[in-house]
Amino acid sequence: MIFNNVLNRELIELNMVAKTKEEVINEMAGMLFKSGAITSKEAFVNDVFERERIGTTGVGMGIAIPHGRSGSVINTSIAIAKLKEPVDWDSLDGKPVSLVFLLAVPKDGGENIHLKLLSGIASMLMEEDFREKLFNARDKEEVLNIMGFTKEDDLK
Amino acid sequence: MKIVAVTACPSGVAHTYMAATALKKAAKANGAEIKIETQGALGIENEITEKEAREADAVILAIETAIAKPERFKNKPVIQVPVSEAIKDADAIVKKAISLINK
Numbered sequence: 001m002i003f004n005n006v007l008n009r010e011l012i013e014l015n016m017v018a019k020t021k022e023e024v025i026n027e028m029a030g031m032l033f034k035s036g037a038i039t040s041k042e043a044f045v046n047d048v049f050e051r052e053r054i055g056t057t058g059v060g061m062g063i064a065i066p067h068g069r070s071g072s073v074i075n076t077s078i079a080i081a082k083l084k085e086p087v088d089w090d091s092l093d094g095k096p097v098s099l100v101f102l103l104a105v106p107k108d109g110g111e112n113i114h115l116k117l118l119s120g121i122a123s124m125l126m127e128e129d130f131r132e133k134l135f136n137a138r139d140k141e142e143v144l145n146i147m148g149f150t151k152e153d154d155l156k
Numbered sequence: 157m158k159i160v161a162v163t164a165c166p167s168g169v170a171h172t173y174m175a176a177t178a179l180k181k182a183a184k185a186n187g188a189e190i191k192i193e194t195q196g197a198l199g200i201e202n203e204i205t206e207k208e209a210r211e212a213d214a215v216i217l218a219i220e221t222a223i224a225k226p227e228r229f230k231n232k233p234v235i236q237v238p239v240s241e242a243i244k245d246a247d248a249i250v251k252k253a254i255s256l257i258n259k
Contacts, residue, residue: 051166055166055240056240057171059174060243060244065170092243092244103169105167105197109197109198116198118170122174123173123176126174126177126181
């Protein structure tokens with residue numbers, strides 16, 4: 001399958017140092033901006049926080065899946081960060097978060113194939129095995145593999 | 157016993173699909189048959205037909221936004237919860253649906 005630039009090495013950070021949810025989202029939006037997924041970090045971050053205000057994206061189990069459907073998104077993308085120290089996310093189960101998936105989706109929803117990929121990842125996060133593997137992943141290559149992205153896909 | 161469920165969240169990107177997976181797993185663990193329709197950014201998927209809605213013993217609506225075609229479920233025992241509740245504790249919701257059926 002071709003994933004274009006939905007996820008690649010640039011969009012993975014395995015040792016993020018951040019103290020708050022705000023810091024995490026800002027850092028990760030920076031990664032998305034650098035990779036060319038969004039046109040404006042500020043506009044994107046605003047839309048992500050808009051979504052956070054409706055309800056927490058800390059889905060429990062140490063995972064948060066913040067997302068923004070935003071006019072600033074050019075390419076549907078996903079950024080992944082593992083935090084050195086867990087941060088509070090007002091999670092459904094009250095636990096702090098150490099694994100964050102930030103989803104960037106164009107306002108109009110973008111291409112269905114990309115959306116399907118993101119919704120598929122969200123579904124997979126409900127599987128304990130998948131979560132375990134991600135929590136234990138030691139390098140970016142391993143994360144890409146677990147997520148089902150092969151080396152070849154990444155180079156396309 | 158047959159349960160039908162609809163999941164829908166404000167942006168339709170993540171929670172809708174996580175809740176659907178959680179409910180599916182919980183139904184399986186509790187030995188209940190379930191069909192789950194998602195109403196998200198991908199539109200309506202796995203749509204529950206009028207017939208399926210009619211034949212269902214209970215309806216679970218895990219929604220945080222207005223859904224399309226709610227009239228399918230009128231006169232049915234309905235459990236409505238926020239979509240996040242289904243991610244947090246799908247098991248309790250399915251058990252509640254089952255107890256509603258067995259009443």
